[in-house]
Amino acid sequence: MMDTATRLARDMNRGAGRGEGAWPWLAAGGVALSLLMVVALLVLLAGRGLGQFWPASLERVTLDDGRVFAGEPVRQIETCDGHREWLYATANRDLDGQAWRWVEAGRIVSRETPEDLVRLERQRWGPFIGYVRAVQPSANSPLGQPAVESSAWRILQARLVRARALRERLATLRASTLAPLAEELAAAESPRPATLAAFDAAQQQAAKLRDALGGESLVLESADGRRLTVPLESVLDAWRPNAMGPLAKLGLWGQRVWAFLSEGPRAANTDGGVWPAIFGTVLMVILMSLVVTPFGVLAAVYLHEIAYQGRLTRLVRIAVRNLAGVPSIVYGVFGLGVFVYGIGGTLDQWLFSAQLPSPTFGTGGLLWASLTLALLTLPVVIVATEEGLARIPDHQREGALALGATRYETLTRVVLPMALPAMLTGMILAVARAAGEVAPLMLVGVVKLAPRLPLDGDFPFLHLDSKFMHLGYHVFNLGFQSGDIESALPLVYATALLLVTVIVVLNLTAIFLRHHLRARHRVLHR
Amino acid sequence: MSVIHSPSAAPSPIVDFADAASCFVIDDLTLDYAGKPALSGLTLRIPRQRVTAFIGPSGCGKSTLLRALNRLHDLNDEAGRQGRIRLEGTDIHGDEVDVAELRRRVGMVFQAPNPFPMSVYDNVAFGLRLQGIKRKRVLDEAVESALASAALWDEVKDRLHGSAWALSGGQQQRLVIARTLAVQPEVLLLDEPASALDPISTLKIEELIRGLKSRLTLVLVTHNMQQAARVSDYTAFLQAGELVEYAATDRLFTNPRLTRTENYITGRMS
Numbered sequence: 131m132m133d134t135a136t137r138l139a140r141d142m143n144r145g146a147g148r149g150e151g152a153w154p155w156l157a158a159g160g161v162a163l164s165l166l167m168v169v170a171l172l173v174l175l176a177g178r179g180l181g182q183f184w185p186a187s188l189e190r191v192t193l194d195d196g197r198v199f200a201g202e203p204v205r206q207i208e209t210c211d212g213h214r215e216w217l218y219a220t221a222n223r224d225l226d227g228q229a230w231r232w233v234e235a236g237r238i239v240s241r242e243t244p245e246d247l248v249r250l251e252r253q254r255w256g257p258f259i260g261y262v263r264a265v266q267p268s269a270n271s272p273l274g275q276p277a278v279e280s281s282a283w284r285i286l287q288a289r290l291v292r293a294r295a296l297r298e299r300l301a302t303l304r305a306s307t308l309a310p311l312a313e314e315l316a317a318a319e320s321p322r323p324a325t326l327a328a329f330d331a332a333q334q335q336a337a338k339l340r341d342a343l344g345g346e347s348l349v350l351e352s353a354d355g356r357r358l359t360v361p362l363e364s365v366l367d368a369w370r371p372n373a374m375g376p377l378a379k380l381g382l383w384g385q386r387v388w389a390f391l392s393e394g395p396r397a398a399n400t401d402g403g404v405w406p407a408i409f410g411t412v413l414m415v416i417l418m419s420l421v422v423t424p425f426g427v428l429a430a431v432y433l434h435e436i437a438y439q440g441r442l443t444r445l446v447r448i449a450v451r452n453l454a455g456v457p458s459i460v461y462g463v464f465g466l467g468v469f470v471y472g473i474g475g476t477l478d479q480w481l482f483s484a485q486l487p488s489p490t491f492g493t494g495g496l497l498w499a500s501l502t503l504a505l506l507t508l509p510v511v512i513v514a515t516e517e518g519l520a521r522i523p524d525h526q527r528e529g530a531l532a533l534g535a536t537r538y539e540t541l542t543r544v545v546l547p548m549a550l551p552a553m554l555t556g557m558i559l560a561v562a563r564a565a566g567e568v569a570p571l572m573l574v575g576v577v578k579l580a581p582r583l584p585l586d587g588d589f590p591f592l593h594l595d596s597k598f599m600h601l602g603y604h605v606f607n608l609g610f611q612s613g614d615i616e617s618a619l620p621l622v623y624a625t626a627l628l629l630v631t632v633i634v635v636l637n638l639t640a641i642f643l644r645h646h647l648r649a650r651h652r653v654l655h656r
Numbered sequence: 657m658s659v660i661h662s663p664s665a666a667p668s669p670i671v672d673f674a675d676a677a678s679c680f681v682i683d684d685l686t687l688d689y690a691g692k693p694a695l696s697g698l699t700l701r702i703p704r705q706r707v708t709a710f711i712g713p714s715g716c717g718k719s720t721l722l723r724a725l726n727r728l729h730d731l732n733d734e735a736g737r738q739g740r741i742r743l744e745g746t747d748i749h750g751d752e753v754d755v756a757e758l759r760r761r762v763g764m765v766f767q768a769p770n771p772f773p774m775s776v777y778d779n780v781a782f783g784l785r786l787q788g789i790k791r792k793r794v795l796d797e798a799v800e801s802a803l804a805s806a807a808l809w810d811e812v813k814d815r816l817h818g819s820a821w822a823l824s825g826g827q828q829q830r831l832v833i834a835r836t837l838a839v840q841p842e843v844l845l846l847d848e849p850a851s852a853l854d855p856i857s858t859l860k861i862e863e864l865i866r867g868l869k870s871r872l873t874l875v876l877v878t879h880n881m882q883q884a885a886r887v888s889d890y891t892a893f894l895q896a897g898e899l900v901e902y903a904a905t906d907r908l909f910t911n912p913r914l915t916r917t918e919n920y921i922t923g924r925m926s
Binding site for chain 2: 525526532534539
């Protein structure tokens with residue numbers, strides 16, 4: 131990276147000739163600084179964000195007063211009075227009421243890494259750190275002290291594999307059979323007996339799967355010897371980092387990163403994944419592009435090719451450019467007032483009056499968010515397209531006209547194909563701007579946790595009225611609105627990294643598309 | 657004081673043609689651009705199936721006149737016009753005139769070669785497709801014959817589907833001529849068609865112009881007086897928006913009637 135900057139600076143020096151003084155170096159310094167900041171940003175996000183998925187070693191810590199606890203060392207700080215303190219992620223929120231612990235370094239007597247220390251991922255209460263003692267039928271009284279089973283860990287692992295398969299079957303059953311049937315039943319006034327029977331059968335099947343999942347419980351023991359019995363089905367994953375080699379850790383790291391990308395959030399978003407947020411962001415940006423590109427292109431074509439180039443047109447052009455500078459939250463307010471309450475409210479009265487007073491389109495949703503962002507990015511598309519149109523030499527237009535083409539034919543057969551790369555540039559800029567926008571979305575439909583994805587197998591498949599999750603808002607929500615900031619912070623970094631990645635991928639897709647088209651009209655700008 | 661007025665005393669410096677021999681009849685034409693006059697009170701006739709050249713210093717209005725003949729001049733928001741232009745007896749500004757059809761009949765070739773960013777074939781077929789011709793056999797034949805008329809067929813027959821922008825400047829200009837010829841125009845307007853080309857390409861274009869006059873009427877605007885002398889049958893000399901002298905080319909260059917013309921063609925004024 132620094133090489134690039136140095137080479138750049140040298141090239142600039144060469145271009146400027148000798149004796150030009152310091153300005154080439156200043157300019158090169160600016161470039162180097164920008165590059166450095168980009169790299170620093172990515173390194174920070176990647177380090178902090180991806181590091182948390184690494185299965186770090188767990189320690190069993192003994193303090194000078196004889197107390198014992200287990201946890202994952204997170205960081206060390208120096209307090210103002212010169213003491214050093216360690217922060218441990220101790221998990222076990224259900225036992226201790228907190229998942230973090232500050233310990234004075236001087237009070238630590240010993241730190242061990244026993245191989246049988248286990249970290250469990252659970253559906254509720256966050257992770258657990260301690261020992262697995264036994265797997266037993268739930269019927270057994272949890273008060274009776276069961277024998278410590280040496281094979282408990284092996285049994286647990288086998289159960290986890292089975293549970294994963296069962297959960298998958300249950301999810302498929304819910305999505306593909308139960309949900310459509312339920313919808314059909316809710317919609318029909320007198321349900322057909324066949325549907326009812328099918329629904330009952332599916333429910334029974336689901337109950338059977340749930341039964342197969344449940345029925346056993348896991349006896350856990352914390353480092354200081356407290357016992358705890360949890361239902362086995364609430365355990366999602368378990369590993370013993372101290373007993374794992376680097377390769378096994380790497381594999382687990384990959385699994386956890388994948389789970390982060392592909393699963394929904396748990397525990398008030400501070401645990402689990404961000405798949406719905408990725409999905410919401412990408413879908414919203416795609417819908418936004420589908421709306422903004424045709425409108426922006428039409429507006430630019432009108433301004434540049436059709437309108438009388440007088441004072442009014444110039445005024446409109448200036449106004450459009452200034453629109454790009456309006457703060458995005460203002461667009462959010464506009465979207466709320468016009469789209470959500472205005473158009474959405476009216477739509478509800480006309481088409482969905484049966485559901486009132488609960489709103490269908492009269493509340494924030496995917497459609498209004500996409501339209502608001504389309505409005506926000508409209509100037510970008512107009513300006514980019516107009517610049518593209520201005521670069522097309524007049525003799526190309528005249529060439530078509532002189533062959534007997536009408537103005538419309540000239541536009542569609544010569545001008546627009548040549549302006550295509552510029553339109554795509556506009557779209558790229560719009561995508562880049564829209565994907566990172568959060569403020570207006572908070573007013574027009576983004577939520578902390580959406581019950582379902584806005585695109586699914588149920589008719590009409592794309593639910594434009596549904597609320598959705600967004601990576602940018604997820605970052606804000608994790609960072610500023612979650613109770614457990616220590617758990618949330620690494621996820622903030624990871625989500626921010628993901629947001630950057632999503633934007634880069636969206637941009638690269640558009641750039642690839644443009645390059646593909648540009649190859650057809652090479653040497654346009656002679 | 658009496659004004660001596662005898663029209664037959666000196667022969668008029670403006671050559672005239674019978675209606676039957678005229679392709680364009682221009683009557684008291686005044687063109688302006690954003691209020692500034694470009695041509696004033698111009699009256700002249702352009703003979704059918706001849707090459708007529710417009711010469712004159714830069715800004716004399718010759719290109720504006722040319723662009724008025726296929727109404728490209730009208731496209732500019734700030735362009736104005738008075739007077740009449742008739743093509744084969746019909747006023748080209750008449751209400752019933754279809755501008756696109758007029759421009760098909762009056763083809764135009766510009767100073768800089770302007771092939772579209774398409775293949776050679778698609779460039780030539782462009783005008784035909786505009787007319788709704790889709791059948792491949794018809795298009796193929798028309799493209800070949802147009803390219804042959806523009807003396808380009810042999811050079812491009814193996815790269816018909818390569819980009820037109822890969823051709824040399826001279827080839828591009830001949831391609832543009834072929835593209836125009838493909839729609840069977842009656843008139844071909846040439847706006848300094850060779851000014852961007854090397855001498856050999858220029859020669860080829862000039863040969864082409866001479867060869868085409870058996871089929872259509874050609875109107876040529878040029879800065880290059882040798883070129884006007886080489887290819888045209890009639891030459892009109894314009895200066896400051898006025899028609900000064902219009903005569904058979906041989907006569908105009910060997911024996912100009914007016915001193916202004918003589919000064920210009922002998923290079924005694926800019």
